[in-house]
Amino acid sequence: MDYQANLAQVTHRIRQAEQRFDRLQGSVQLLAVSKTKPIEAINALAKLGQNAFGENYLQESLDKIGQRPDLEWHFIGPIQSNKTKPIAEHFNWVHSVDRLKIAQRLSAQRPTELPPLNILLQVNISQEETKSGFSPQQLLDQVEQIQQLPNLTLRGLMAIPKAETEFDQQRVALAQMHSLFNQLKSVLNTTNFDTLSMGMSGDLEAAIAEGSTLVRIGTDLFGARDYAV
Ligand SMILES: *Cc1c(COP(=O)(O)O)cnc(C)c1O
16 A cells, blocks of 8 residues: 555645635645554554544554554544543544533543543534434534533534535535534634534545535545455
8 A cells, every 4th residue: 555645645635625615725634534444554644744543433443542642533433422431531532422412421521631622513414314413403502502511622513424426416515514614603603613524535625615624534545444354
């Protein structure tokens, strides 16, 4: 695997999309999604300057964090409420906060000697039965309560829209996220609410067109995942 070429290409796509859609150069951050990939792959990208990594599976991620506590770790997978403690203790960011109860538990379990845990609220923007996340209305009702939790910093929103292959189709749900993000930003009136996590290998450009500040890329950096191992 040529990690250097993959990283250069993904970075190039991000910078090109920033330019094409009148986004500030360097305003979109890259999260390398390393789920199912070995520590050697993470070490290789870290050596090339990639600092932020996203993980979905708790046990696997704790092993990796133990080996590289110097990197910035983002939890992006589904969260069971009985698994919040290790997440609160070991991660820098959580993107997949999908209900009030999870936010409350993460705040209660965040060690107070650590900085507040950065959280994003996951929105089920395509309203799919199989996906978790707040509805836009739930967010409007609950966001201020979440913002007040003491050991968290509410940084923004995350979405995994329904997969679409056409650019214009991809933009529809992403545009809804963009306007919801701006609406909440004005309600909350804080500079901390600055992160819109959307865009994966297949819809990176559309996400940047619609205001993403952080794209989560796995396949195009690490190659296809093999879930059989
Ligand atoms: C796996 C995953 C990604 C990365 O997807 P790719 O298509 O491999 O780039 C991004 N976000 C979440 C939440 C994921 O689970």
